[in-house]
Amino acid sequence: MAEVVRVLVVDDEALVRHALRAFLAADERVTLVGEASDGTEVVDVCRATSPDVVLMDIKMTNVGGVEATRHVLEWNPQCRVVALTTFTTEWRALEVLRAGACGYLVKNSTPTQIVDAIVAAHAGDRVVSPEVQERFVRAAIEAGESRATGDPTLSDRERQIIELIANGLSNAEIADVLHYAESTVKADIRHINHLWGVENRLQIVLRATELGLISL
Structure with missing residues (x-):
């Protein structure tokens, strides 16, 4: 049987954390090991829960997702970070990917898509939402033109x-x-x-x- 992926959710909206908690619990491929409501908490929660993958919001009060991603990878370079955000602009994706995240999903992704991305990230793959990939391609074409x-x-x-x-x-x-x-x-x-x-x-x-x- 495949290894169950340990997931930490970081989001400053309680409703979002509740929704993620519900559908992560419904998928046997993953287990929720902890939550954080702000980037300032993330490393302490990581130390306490040892997640394989951190599902990271980008825009949060105090410490945002880009800086929090750097902190997570300083704590454990083997941990995988997948950004989950409302932003679809390519430069936002580039910021967090350059900070070390291995995935970038938008919050209109389905529960299955999010869990698939978590599992893929744990396996070493890079996952980006299709609409953001399209923006990357368009930006590359425009830059060349x-x-x-x-x-x-x-x-x-x-x-x-x-x-x-x-x-x-x-x-x-x-x-x-x-x-x-x-x-x-x-x-x-x-x-x-x-x-x-x-x-x-x-x-x-x-x-x-x-x-x-x-x-x-």
């Missing part, structure tokens, strides 16, 4: 910002690392978008990869 000729000159700070974007950091986190105002970081990102003819973070990362500035 709008790519500027040559490599417009970037400042050292802009190159640092691109690397930090690729590592999944938010604007506020980038500002903190570089010791600049968040408004300065936003202005630099707008300048990068203008230079490269791109519109969002994912396209910045794809373009930087094409130019060999970073590697994914």
Whole structure:
């Protein structure tokens, strides 16, 4: 018989946790070992419950899902994190995947799809919701079509910002690392978008990869 996957649910909405608790209990492939209502609790609960997979919300008060994902993997690099969120934008997915998550699901997924993703993540696979995969593909195509000729000159700070974007950091986190105002970081990102003819973070990362500035 296949190993039962130990799951920790992290979500700041009690109703969501209740729904997840109900259908996880109905599937013999998984067992719910714990819950956390905020990213600040997640490592303590992980230590207490030793989950195989953490089902992680993205937008939470205090510590969000991207930062919480990093904390989980610092605690145990073998633990698998699957994001479960309402966001379908590709740059949100890129942020948490770059932080180390191995899956990205939207909350309109069916119970079976979510459990299938948990089991697949535990087996070492990467799972992304179809609508988010479609956005990745579209962004890649648009980045190729709008790519500027040559490599417009970037400042050292802009190159640092691109690397930090690729590592999944938010604007506020980038500002903190570089010791600049968040408004300065936003202005630099707008300048990068203008230079490269791109519109969002994912396209910045794809373009930087094409130019060999970073590697994914």
